[in-house]
Amino acid sequence: MKLFQILLEAAWPTIVAAAIAGLLNGGSTAALIALINATLQKTPALQRLLPWGFILLGTLLLLTHFSSQVLLVRAAQQAVYEMRLLLSRQILASPLRQLETIGHPQLLATLTEDVDAVSRSFSVLPNLFNAIAIVIGCLIYMGWLSPPLFFALVALIVIGTGSYLFLAGRAKKFLEQARQQQDHLFHHFRTLTEGNKELKLNRQRRLAFFYGELTPTAQKTRQQNELGYMVFAIAASWGQLLLFVTIGFFLFTLPHLLGATPTVLSGYVLTIIYLMLPMQQVIDAIPVFSRASVALKKVESLQLSLGDPRQDINNRGELPPLGWKTLSLRQICHQYRGSHEDEPATFTLGPLSLTIEAGELVFIVGGNGSGKSTLAKIITGLYIPDQGEIWVDDHCLQLQDYEWYRQHFVAVFSDFYLFDSLLGIESPERLALIPHYLEKLRLSHKVRLEGNRFSTTSLSQGERKRLALLLAYLDDRPAYLFDEWAADQDPMFRDIFYRQLLPELKAQGKTVFVISHDDRYFDVADRLIKLDYGQLVLASHP
Numbered sequence: 325m326k327l328f329q330i331l332l333e334a335a336w337p338t339i340v341a342a343a344i345a346g347l348l349n350g351g352s353t354a355a356l357i358a359l360i361n362a363t364l365q366k367t368p369a370l371q372r373l374l375p376w377g378f379i380l381l382g383t384l385l386l387l388t389h390f391s392s393q394v395l396l397v398r399a400a401q402q403a404v405y406e407m408r409l410l411l412s413r414q415i416l417a418s419p420l421r422q423l424e425t426i427g428h429p430q431l432l433a434t435l436t437e438d439v440d441a442v443s444r445s446f447s448v449l450p451n452l453f454n455a456i457a458i459v460i461g462c463l464i465y466m467g468w469l470s471p472p473l474f475f476a477l478v479a480l481i482v483i484g485t486g487s488y489l490f491l492a493g494r495a496k497k498f499l500e501q502a503r504q505q506q507d508h509l510f511h512h513f514r515t516l517t518e519g520n521k522e523l524k525l526n527r528q529r530r531l532a533f534f535y536g537e538l539t540p541t542a543q544k545t546r547q548q549n550e551l552g553y554m555v556f557a558i559a560a561s562w563g564q565l566l567l568f569v570t571i572g573f574f575l576f577t578l579p580h581l582l583g584a585t586p587t588v589l590s591g592y593v594l595t596i597i598y599l600m601l602p603m604q605q606v607i608d609a610i611p612v613f614s615r616a617s618v619a620l621k622k623v624e625s626l627q628l629s630l631g632d633p634r635q636d637i638n639n640r641g642e643l644p645p646l647g648w649k650t651l652s653l654r655q656i657c658h659q660y661r662g663s664h665e666d667e668p669a670t671f672t673l674g675p676l677s678l679t680i681e682a683g684e685l686v687f688i689v690g691g692n693g694s695g696k697s698t699l700a701k702i703i704t705g706l707y708i709p710d711q712g713e714i715w716v717d718d719h720c721l722q723l724q725d726y727e728w729y730r731q732h733f734v735a736v737f738s739d740f741y742l743f744d745s746l747l748g749i750e751s752p753e754r755l756a757l758i759p760h761y762l763e764k765l766r767l768s769h770k771v772r773l774e775g776n777r778f779s780t781t782s783l784s785q786g787e788r789k790r791l792a793l794l795l796a797y798l799d800d801r802p803a804y805l806f807d808e809w810a811a812d813q814d815p816m817f818r819d820i821f822y823r824q825l826l827p828e829l830k831a832q833g834k835t836v837f838v839i840s841h842d843d844r845y846f847d848v849a850d851r852l853i854k855l856d857y858g859q860l861v862l863a864s865h866p
């Protein structure tokens with residue numbers, strides 16, 4: 325539970341302060357019960373002091389309850405905030421391949437469901453803490469009232485807790501299975517939102533998807549959750565039954581066996597009745613904690629690395645200046661496997677070797693599925709090759725160099741994400757170029773800059789790609805990569821891209837990689853790299 329540890333570490337001073345307030349609260353509650361019991365028993369020596377004691381303890385109880393609640397709410401919110409940022413940081417820092425293997429639905433389920441489950445556990449923490457403090461305070465009071473009765477009570481508590489925890493363990497198994505189903509559910513939600521057009525157009529597919537996939541998964545999730553929470557409910561009822569049995573014992577049986585006085589007896593019954601609410605709060609909190617522990621286990625099973633300094637998104641300050649003259653891939657190999665490491669490779673790129681000079685305009689060509697995009701991800705440092713080395717001039721890239729290396733590139737992949745704002749672009753000189761680029765890319769009649777946002781990104785696919793190209797221009801890196809960028813452009817703009825924009829970038833000294841199927845324009849390239857089934861079959865001038 326390293327994550328839980330990190331969350332607790334982030335909020336520990338507040339939690340300690342809240343625990344102290346909670347303990348004081350528990351103590352004052354127990355003292356108040358003792359005082360009420362003494363008043364009811366009309367203990368003569370204490371009669372004059374009792375009203376003052378009542379006011380004092382009541383005030384202390386209110387103050388400690390309020391402060392422990394406020395402090396724990398703060399701690400809970402702090403922990404949730406830390407978890408959100410930690411997960412986002414981890415996702416930003418994790419290798420692309422790992423994120424691809426985990427998949428969008430699971431990442432989304434974790435960012436929403438799991439964070440929510442943990443956050444709920446932190447928000448019941450205030451009540452739980454208070455309840456535990458009250459239970460401890462009351463137990464101390466009862467121990468002081470009568471040690472033999474106290475031990476009898478402890479025995480009953482041990483039996484009750486043991487049987488409850490046994491049942492809670494069963495319930496947790498169901499919650500784990502339900503959480504497993506939730507990943508599938510998120511997968512279906514993705515189909516629902518991203519495949520909506522196709523589902524609308526095809527009735528059979530829509531019905532098959534809805535009744536054959538979405539409904540059964542939602543049903544399974546419901547059933548497992550229902551079973552889990554039902555077992556918790558059984559356990560809670562069992563806990564309540566034990567509580568009544570305990571009160572019955574103390575009222576009717578134990579006093580005769582152990583010879584308790586009426587003061588002791590009323591003290592016990594009063595305390596046990598008073599304890600029913602905090603006990604209930606403890607019992608109610610356990611399902612919430614079980615769900616949170618399932619969530620934490622799930623987050624940890626993703627194995628997003630925690631605290632690896634090489635993957636820290638903030639380590640930019642240490643980067644040496646960008647630039648290289650020669651880039652060499654030496655005996656590079658990359659394999660895709662199924663979800664398990666021991667499964668055979670479904671695709672192998674390489675081993676291949678390649679040297680590229682800075683300022684070259686390189687076309688990467690080949691049939692569908694030949695490995696062009698995979699090679700592009702290796703060249704840009706998004707994938708770390710399984711075997712082989714990447715040399716930048718006379719330096720062989722090590723794991724810790726990749727962050728620096730990636731900063732050389734700006735890429736527009738075929739599944740690019742279009743940012744609607746100028747994130748990270750602050751230089752006034754570059755910002756001043758935006759109207760010029762909007763004009764150049766024939767977007768000025770559609771898109772304006774409003775503050776640091778584009779007025780719209782609701783554009784045609786070809787226009788969206790032009791806007792992505794504009795952002796790439798503004799990034800102004802030494803190397804550019806375009807993955808089938810021209811595929812969505814009209815013939816005129818396609819021509820402009822190949823005949824004007826690419827040569828311009830080259831003239832600026834940029835190294836440009838272009839994945840292309842447009843063989844009409846292969847003559848523009850300085851070099852053609854052709855792939856076939858993951859193997860390099862040509863690396864020459866066209």
Ligand SMILES: Nc1ncnc2c1ncn2[C@@H]1O[C@H](COP(=O)(O)OP(=O)(O)OP(=O)(O)O)[C@@H](O)[C@H]1O
Nearest residue numbers: 424660661670671691692693694695696697698699
């Ligand atoms: N994330 C992935 N996980 C598993 N296999 C993948 C993944 N991405 C690609 N592949 C497989 O690797 C092979 C090469 O894919 P890649 O996208 O590199 O080809 P490509 O040459 O760019 O194809 P296209 O011209 O169709 O875009 C394909 O057969 C594909 O099934």
